[in-house]
Amino acid sequence: xxxxxxxxxxxxxxxxxxxxxxxxxxxxxxxxxxxxxxxxxxxxxxxxxxxxxxxxxxxxxxxxxxxxxxxxxxxxxxxxxxxxxxxxxxxxxxxxxxxxxxxxxxxxxxxxxxxxxxxxxxxxxxxxxxxxxxxxxxxxxxxxxxxxxxxxxxxxxx
Numbered sequence: 001x002x003x004x005x006x007x008x009x010x011x012x013x014x015x016x017x018x019x020x021x022x023x024x025x026x027x028x029x030x031x032x033x034x035x036x037x038x039x040x041x042x043x044x045x046x047x048x049x050x051x052x053x054x055x056x057x058x059x060x061x062x063x064x065x066x067x068x069x070x071x072x073x074x075x076x077x078x079x080x081x082x083x084x085x086x087x088x089x090x091x092x093x094x095x096x097x098x099x100x101x102x103x104x105x106x107x108x109x110x111x112x113x114x115x116x117x118x119x120x121x122x123x124x125x126x127x128x129x130x131x132x133x134x135x136x137x138x139x140x141x142x143x144x145x146x147x148x149x150x151x152x153x154x155x156x157x158x
Contacts, residue, residue, distance in 0.1 A: 025064060028152045029071075031057045032087040038079035042068030049079045056091045056121050058152030074119070074151045090124035092136065092152030094145070102143040106133040113143045127153050 031052055038050040042065040052073075062078070063070035069086065072078045074093055094100040096119045104111040116122075120138065122145065127134035133144040134153055147153050 026060055026062050028058050028060055029086040030089045030091040031055055031059065032085050036081055036085045038081055040079060042066065042080045050077055056089060058091045058093050091121050092124055092150035094120045095149060100145060100149050102141060102145055104143055106131055106144045114141055
């Protein structure tokens with residue numbers, strides 16, 4: 001019985017590890033906690049370079065080493081975070097220096113539901129590669145934002 005449990009557990013770990021390895025790089029993810037330390041290298045022995053204090057902030061994963069991911073933030077800062085610090089949630093950030101329209105439909109001719117000013121984190125609901133828009137949610141508002149206005153998506157997003 002112990003052997004069977006050990007086998008099932010190791011199979012689960014192998015499957016989980018294998019799935020994690022197939023995700024493409026670069027890709028976007030978001031921070032899991034309100035406080036996340038970005039380090040100079042992939043390990044706790046490396047000094048902390050930056051402290052993020054914004055849960056759900058989107059970051060771009062640009063490299064990996066064991067359980068560590070090298071990330072890049074919206075300002076171009078790069079460093080390493082442990083995989084536990086990433087949530088798997090798809091979020092995006094509106095630009096800090098311009099108004100961003102939230103449209104009712106995936107068309108710039110549709111009704112504008114709201115304008116975002118400054119860097120606002122929105123949750124991505126859907127972002128198809130063949131569309132210029134991403135469907136997003138902010139509080140109780142749901143709508144569409146032009147994909148190229150967001151940090152947290154790629155133009156060939158699936």
